[in-house]
Amino acid sequence: MMSRDKILDAAARMFSRSGYHRSSMDEIALEAGVAKGTLYYHFPGKAQMFQALITEGLQMITETIKAEIDRDRSLREQIETVIRLNVDLFLEYSELAHIFFNEISNGIEEDVLLAVRKERSAYNQFIADILIDAGIPPEDGPMAAAGILSMMDGLCSYYLRHPSEAKREQIDRLLYAAVTTGLRPM
Amino acid sequence: MMSRDKILDAAARMFSRSGYHRSSMDEIALEAGVAKGTLYYHFPGKAQMFQALITEGLQMITETIKAEIDRDRSLREQIETVIRLNVDLFLEYSELAHIFFNEISNGIEEDVLLAVRKERSAYNQFIADILIDAGIPPEDGPMAAAGILSMMDGLCSYYLRHPSEAKREQIDRLLYAAVTTGLRPM
Amino acid sequence: MMSRDKILDAAARMFSRSGYHRSSMDEIALEAGVAKGTLYYHFPGKAQMFQALITEGLQMITETIKAEIDRDRSLREQIETVIRLNVDLFLEYSELAHIFFNEISNGIEEDVLLAVRKERSAYNQFIADILIDAGIPPEDGPMAAAGILSMMDGLCSYYLRHPSEAKREQIDRLLYAAVTTGLRPM
């Protein structure tokens, strides 16, 4: 495995475990099994490394979701698939996803921040389009997507923090309900 | 105004503007108009200051909401009131609320973390009870509350980042819809 | 003695001994007998510390020279005095003087660089005025001053590097000659 990938993997693990700021370049290098200088051989700095992680990760995710959706039939199944795949990702890379959707603004260079925000906007629009397809009014699309993704974040975090109380299928069910019938069954 | 209150006010402003980590003790002292040492006279450390802020702030908020709800009649109005008051708070103290609901985990002492989480759990339960009253299945209450609060966070953040696209009333409407009918109108 | 002065003293020693870049903040702190953080309590950064050193040092020097000159009578004595005092300074703070007159441009922030250059220009003009008083054509004043100060730097450096060959009085004599009769006696 090449150094660059080892680093990106380690960074994903570290960021996902400890967040952006608490993951020091020393720790990432240690986790990746390379010297600290190697990080700077492959990336201009911490922020750009984060950006590469987001960009490359998101690309894979988007492609995965697109591929899965195309194979599905009913609208219901499509929404369920999108939810399931996203929740899987959230649960696997909880902190990283969390950072991506929330914490974007810390001591990061302006240009990197902009790039990451652009990625987030694009992903939000990607989800918005799916929601609009599913019947949500176009003018509500982007906000609804932002809302759903945040809710997903909140549910996953709650689930991870209360493993005994909550069940995995609850997450999917509540998300589906929020989109289709409301959390309150009628 | 006493030093302690000036500090707490300044901390709320700073945390709300720049987040927890980007607000340095120097800046908070400057904003409060006291010497840095004074912060440590009133609070054992930064984390404990944050904790005090959360605890005391939440107490006020909870009381406000309780008072408003008691005056309301219909279930619909109750939910709308809770949403409106919460959104108002989110929009005024966006970063601080954001921290409270999301970022809690950043190098903070374990005991403070626990205390803050406890506060959050209590608030989540407070909201959950209202939602259960509104017809949500009791076993879904806490998660639904977590989901709704996160969604609120996401919608407010989106609204603040896209002032031209989004409208304030959209936030309330989408939240209400997520609880009652689903984001997708039928 | 206050920390700030201890630091400035240590910095003068270190810069004078090893130049700007080879003097690390660690070493300066060690030499000053304070913690590294203390340097940053008193100065925003290394460059600003250097600037303070130059500014405050130059003020003292300028005042000393002015005081000595006023007491002198003949033009000849005035020039000799200026030369002697400057050479004394060069010999005591050789590297620092060297930096001030030469090395100004390394990795220093633009604004600090400008400030130091301004100081140098002012000092150059101060010397130029004296030279013009001494009979040098006004239009040659600033360049002649720059030339003489550099020559002084060169002679002092040579003297310090060849202690056995060169004599202190040679420096003064050659400088005086360069101004008045030419290095080549007629």
Next chain:
Amino acid sequence: MMSRDKILDAAARMFSRSGYHRSSMDEIALEAGVAKGTLYYHFPGKAQMFQALITEGLQMITETIKAEIDRDRSLREQIETVIRLNVDLFLEYSELAHIFFNEISNGIEEDVLLAVRKERSAYNQFIADILIDAGIPPEDGPMAAAGILSMMDGLCSYYLRHPSEAKREQIDRLLYAAVTTGLRPM
């Protein structure tokens, strides 16, 4: 053009533009259009590369000056020629010349430092001999040479920093005056 020469050329440009320390091996390699490793194939290290540059450059210069001088007649013309050629060099390779005459001492290995100093001494003696021929007392020769070379450095730097104020011919004239009649016309 062979790698070694491309590197030396690039190094001269970089050192001349940015000084010794601000020119990184990466930049030199980039400027030379070779890989970084190639630098280390041709030179043991940065310092030795610098040394080679000085040695080989100086050889050319010395030969050029010798050739020009032999063709001249009067003493006056000889001095003027030496001055002119040297000033030309200073203006073309300002930073590099500056380093050669001034900054030599920056974290460079002791042996390289010694070698460069030796080169400088030789060049100084070369100039000293010319000055002695021109009538300067032999015992003043080396110091006078050091003084003149430094003055030249100072005048050229001043000229480059104040392109609007100063004129090129002023440099030569002042230098000639310093040697022959004194800066102050009688």
Next chain:
DNA sequence: TATGAATGAGCCTTCATTCAT
């Protein structure tokens, strides 16, 4: 009660150098 000078661990980054290919 309040101050502010002083601290030092920890962080991100730079860069000359090495070495397997």
Next chain:
DNA sequence: GATGAATGAAGGCTCATTCAT
């Protein structure tokens, strides 16, 4: 001859915290 990925020591700087007054 030449390459470029990898290294690690060293540097400048931040900031929560301490403490004498």
